[in-house]
Amino acid sequence: MAAKTLYTVVVADDEDELREAVCTMIPWQDHGFCLVGSASNGLDALQLVEKHGPDLLLTDIRMPFISGIELARQVREVRPATNIAFLSGYDDFQYAKQAIQYNIISYMLKPLTMEGLGAELRNIRQKIDAQYAMFRQTAPRSSGPDQRAAMLLPLVLDDYAEPEGEAQAEAYARQCGLLRDGEDRPCYTVMVSTLLDESGGNRTEPSFVASVDRLAAKYLRGVSFFSSGKVISVLLGNPSDFDEYLHILADEIPQMAERVLGCRCRIGVSRPAHALTALHQAYREAMEVLRQGDRTEGGAQFISDLAPAVKGGNLLCQRALDVLDQHYMEADLSLVSLSGMLDVSPNHLSACIKKCTGETFINILIRKRMEAARELLSTSSLRVQEISQRCGYTDQHYFSYCFKKYCGESPNAMRRRLDQEKVGEGV
Numbered sequence: 001m002a003a004k005t006l007y008t009v010v011v012a013d014d015e016d017e018l019r020e021a022v023c024t025m026i027p028w029q030d031h032g033f034c035l036v037g038s039a040s041n042g043l044d045a046l047q048l049v050e051k052h053g054p055d056l057l058l059t060d061i062r063m064p065f066i067s068g069i070e071l072a073r074q075v076r077e078v079r080p081a082t083n084i085a086f087l088s089g090y091d092d093f094q095y096a097k098q099a100i101q102y103n104i105i106s107y108m109l110k111p112l113t114m115e116g117l118g119a120e121l122r123n124i125r126q127k128i129d130a131q132y133a134m135f136r137q138t139a140p141r142s143s144g145p146d147q148r149a150a151m152l153l154p155l156v157l158d159d160y161a162e163p164e165g166e167a168q169a170e171a172y173a174r175q176c177g178l179l180r181d182g183e184d185r186p187c188y189t190v191m192v193s194t195l196l197d198e199s200g201g202n203r204t205e206p207s208f209v210a211s212v213d214r215l216a217a218k219y220l221r222g223v224s225f226f227s228s229g230k231v232i233s234v235l236l237g238n239p240s241d242f243d244e245y246l247h248i249l250a251d252e253i254p255q256m257a258e259r260v261l262g263c264r265c266r267i268g269v270s271r272p273a274h275a276l277t278a279l280h281q282a283y284r285e286a287m288e289v290l291r292q293g294d295r296t297e298g299g300a301q302f303i304s305d306l307a308p309a310v311k312g313g314n315l316l317c318q319r320a321l322d323v324l325d326q327h328y329m330e331a332d333l334s335l336v337s338l339s340g341m342l343d344v345s346p347n348h349l350s351a352c353i354k355k356c357t358g359e360t361f362i363n364i365l366i367r368k369r370m371e372a373a374r375e376l377l378s379t380s381s382l383r384v385q386e387i388s389q390r391c392g393y394t395d396q397h398y399f400s401y402c403f404k405k406y407c408g409e410s411p412n413a414m415r416r417r418l419d420q421e422k423v424g425e426g427v
Contacts, residue, residue: 004032006028006029006032006033006034007032007033007034007054007055007056007125007128008033008034008035008036008052008053008054008055008056009028009033009034009035009036009054009055009056009057009058010035010036010037010038010039010045010048010049010052010054010056010057010058011023011035011037011038011039011058011059012038012039012040012041012042012044012045012048012057012058012059012060012063012068012071013038013040013059013060013063013087014040014041014060014062014063014064015060016040018110019038019040021114022058022117023035023038025114026114026117026118026121027118030118031118031121031122031125032121032122032125033056033121033125036048036052036054037051037052037054040063040064041063041064041065041066041401042059042063042064042065042066042067042068042070042071043065043066043398043401043402045057045059045063045066045071046066046071046074046075046078046362047360047362047363049075049078049079049082050078050079050360050362053079053081053082053255053259054079054082055081055082055083055128055259056082056083056084056085056105056124056128057071057075057082057083057084057085058085058087059071059072059084059085059086059087060086060087060088061086061087061088061089061095061096062088062089064397064398064401065395065397065398065401068086068088068096068099069095069096069098069099069102072084072099072102072103072104073099073102075102075103076102076103076248077248077334077335077336077346078251078335078350078360079251079255080103080248080249080251080252080255081251081252081255081256081259082103083103083104083105083124083127083128083131084099084102084103084104084105085104085105085106085107085108085120085124086099086104086106086107086108087108087110087112088107088108088109088110089109089110105124105127105128106120106123106124106127108120132256132259132260134214135211135214135215135256135260135261136211136260136261137207137210137211146223146225147176147177148173148176148177148178148223149223149224149225150176151172151173151176151178152178152223152225152234152276152279153225153227155169155276155277155279155280156190156232156234156279156280156282156283157227157232157280157283158280159280161276161277161278161279161280162277163275163277165277166275166276166277169275169276169277170276173276178223178236186221186236186237186238187236187237187238187239187242187272187273187274188234188235188236188272188273188274188275188276188278188279188282189234189235189237189242189246189269189270189271189272189273189282190232190233190234190235190269190270190273190279190282190283190285190286191216191232191233191235191249191250191267191268191269191270191286192230192231192232192233192267192268192269192283192286192287192289192290193208193212193230193231193233193253193265193266193267194229194230194231194265194266194267194290195208195257195261195263195264195265196263196264196265196266196295196296196298197263199296200295200296202229203263204226204229204230204231205226206226208226208231209224209225209226209231211253211256211257212224212231212233212253213233215249215252215253215256216233216235216249218249219241219245219246219248219249220235220236220237220241220242220245220246220249221235221236221237222234222235222236232283232286234279235249239272242272246269247300247302247336247345247346247347250267250269250300250302250345250347251300251347253265253267253300254266254267254298254299254300257298258298264296264297264298264299265298265299266290266295266297266298266299266300267299267300267301268285268286268287268288268289268290268300268301268302268303269286269289269300269301269302269303269345270282270283270285270286270289270302270303271285271302271303271304285303286303288303288306289301289302289303289305289306292306299347299351300345300347300348301345301347301348302344302345302347302348304343304344304345305344305345305348313352313355313356314356316342316344316348316349316352317352317353317355317356317357319342320338320342320349320352320353321364323338323341323342324338324364324365324368325368327341328365328368328369328372328391328392329369329372329390329391329392330392331392331393331394333365333392335349335350335361335362338361349361365392366402366406367406369391369392369393369402370391370402370403370406370407372390372391373387373388373391373399373403373411374403374407374414376390376391377411377414377415377418378414378418384396384399384400384411384412384415387399387411388400388411399411
């Protein structure tokens, strides 16, 4: 096992004894893993995932503040390449089935023996091995030429399609299996992916088509093909599909390329097109994205991220911080909702915030809320529950935990201390 790469793992469970036993008694390296962190609740677990980008998150399904299900959803938003294994009681199985879409690789029932957990970790190791081997695999999912790719290639690359040819294009698309029937009228997005070497040079090979295609199939219908050092993907779905899944896919491909292939991946994504004859324009948009910005950096950008100028770099980050100042009290504020307010992709916004501030969105949001709470505690007579609601927390216990973690004392303790200081000063 020493010759193999160790997969990183984060453990999350609110049962202190169980968590400590799992962390200290499991011979992680013997099973092919390296423990990089542990957490007693979903909030801390999410921050560890953002910090370490682990291969595996082993989490209880019922935890304070953020449940295992919600944690899985949020992890998929920030680190879709991370696999998740649930530890939970029997009664939670139906509950856990809601999260199957969130890269759930295993479901383990409590009570667990260390031997049983070790055996399941070996199984998980084999599953991740297989995932990564498949990502490296050069053979396409099906042998022989893909009629769908042959049909799409000229529509994407050649600027000749006329709107009046849409009916003929759709008929051919149904014939080759791209469209299901006459009622199937999806939107289309073109995504262009390239692999980079250490100096930023293009090292994309035709074999990367299979890797992109397999990941894309997890989220959307689509067809990928290779052309002139690029993997071009035509993705199909309705607007809600694109809103929910496209930014996740565009994050997972670079994350997997870095983890499995050891290289950076740049991705450009077009606006949705409503016709097959509009695919060439969509392709030009995706290519325009790749031509902009630092060509040596990996990650995904969408055409909507390019204009106007305020959507770039420090200006975008400052605007995001300004909007966050106005909306931090909203309980459902997230990176995705903030990016919607700014009309940029979550991928681009996250990268800009991290590059300009050195922090993640969630850490900045928590700090803003805690600073606002501290100000209210010192200047108002509002109850702690009212302050927590004004700072975006529907759960007072969650708020108090965050506050103590950030400020070093609980809200009530801080208020008592401030009151005593005022008495001492004769106020």
